[in-house]
Amino acid sequence: MVFDIGRFRRQDVILQISPLTPQPVRRGRMAVEAVTAVIFADALASLVSLYLTPRYQNGDFTASHPLSSCQVFTNAAREREKSCRLVPDEVNADYGYIITTVPPAPQMASSIAIVTGGGGDIGQAIALKLGATHDLVVLVDIDEAKTSVALDRLGREKFGMQICDITDGEQVAEMARLVLSKGAVRTLVNNAGGTRAFSLHDMTPEQWRDETSLNLDAAFLCLHAFQDSLKQTRGSVINIASVNGLSVFGNPAYSAAKAGLIHLTRSIAVEYGKFGIRANAVAPGTVRTAPWESRMKANPDVFRDVAQWYPLERIVEPQDVANAVSFLSSNEASAITGVCLPVDCGLTAGQTAIARTITQSDHY
Incomplete structure (x- = not known):
């Protein structure tokens, strides 16, 4: 007692x-x-x-x-x-209590969230949001300097980082071993991604392999590394896809990989559902992040030009993506699995410019 x-x-x-x-x-x-x-x-x-x-x-x-x-x-x-x-x-000798000495047990977190690409703008926003519902949030990224700055901004008490090339299976396995030594993973967010090749004509086979490896293969490697822990916690996998995986907006290798990521999400939902694991995808539209800075230098009005294609007449902020991830990882979404949720200010719903042209109506 x-x-x-x-x-x-x-x-x-x-x-x-x-x-x-x-x-x-x-x-x-x-x-x-x-x-x-x-x-x-x-x-x-x-x-x-x-x-x-x-x-x-x-x-x-x-x-x-x-x-x-x-x-x-x-x-x-x-x-x-x-x-x-x-x-x-x-x-x-007058009394009969024995008091013994043992080493302290290691501190274990009961719920850990993993955010790949955690050093970037979207990754930081997601990590900050998940910090409210998890004991520890681990930012996984290949860029140590950038991730360290992000960690300083978020605070090191509840946030940690692991430097890892998530396209390398051996590195992912070692990263998972280190993370799991701290506790159980409840949420895996495959957020890392990127693209450089804008068209098929401009793309080399090496670029194709690099982009599909980062945007699709890495998500599988991370799932494979954490699947046992996710089964134990009946956890959640959230893959950050893109509207590029739903339609053609350029960047073909990136788009093909994101389309594959959406299908991987559904495969996880169907196959791992019996373990209580939910899997969902978030498909952002244009997000205001650092990679757009070079385009802004070339065209200061680039965001205004892009926003005209969005019914809400604005682009997505990192916090918008984080809010969707937070919801999908929560108990409020306990019956939601296998879906792809566009967070795109209405882009995939339709374009007002096209509707206006076809109907010749000023209501669009």
């Missing part, structure tokens, strides 16, 4: 009593304030009421019942699964 009994070195303590044959007491140095507890122990298959009256002697703590052993745990043990037991330093 466990009882809260007072203060131990300015920390709440719990005293745990278990039956033991009479033996000498070992007194550990303890600063205990106002401690009196009633302990019930099971001795020889029957409940025996035992009264424990701690004594004070030169700042030491002395236990006084001959039938039990005691262990002292800090209050943090209940919250962080850490224990602290007294160091025996003196034997007193």
Whole structure:
């Protein structure tokens, strides 16, 4: 049985009593304030009421019942699964409590979120949002300098980082091993992605392989590395796809990979549903991120030009994507799996310019 009994070195303590044959007491140095507890122990298959009256002697703590052993745990043990037991330093034959020393248990997070591409604008926004619902959020990225800056911005108490090339299976496996040593993964967000080749004419076979590897293969590698933990937590996989995976807007290798990512999402939902794992995709439209800065330098009105194709007459912000991810990872979406949610300010719903041209109506 466990009882809260007072203060131990300015920390709440719990005293745990278990039956033991009479033996000498070992007194550990303890600063205990106002401690009196009633302990019930099971001795020889029957409940025996035992009264424990701690004594004070030169700042030491002395236990006084001959039938039990005691262990002292800090209050943090209940919250962080850490224990602290007294160091025996003196034997007193008058009493029968034994106090032993064990190393503290490692601190384990009960829920971890993984965000690949965590050093980027969208990754940071997602991480910040998931930080409210997870014990630890790990930013996985290949760019150590950028990710370190992101971590400083987010705060290192609840956020961590792992530097990893997620297109390399061995690196992903090692990254997963390090993450899982900290606790259980409840949410996997495959957010990393990118593109450089704007057309098939401009693309080389190497560029095709690079873009499909980053935008599709990496998501599978991460799923494979964390699938056992996700089964244990009945967790959630969220893949950041793109409207490019739903229609043609240029960047063909990127688009083909994102279309594959959407189908991978559905495959996970169907095959892993029996383990309680949900899988969904988010398909952003144009997002205001750092890669657009070069285009803005060439054309300061680029966002205004792009926004004309969106019914909401604006582009997507990183926070918009993060809000969708937060919802899909939450219990509010517990019946939602296998979907692709466009976060695109209406782009895939239709274009007002086309509707206006066809209908010749000013209402579009």
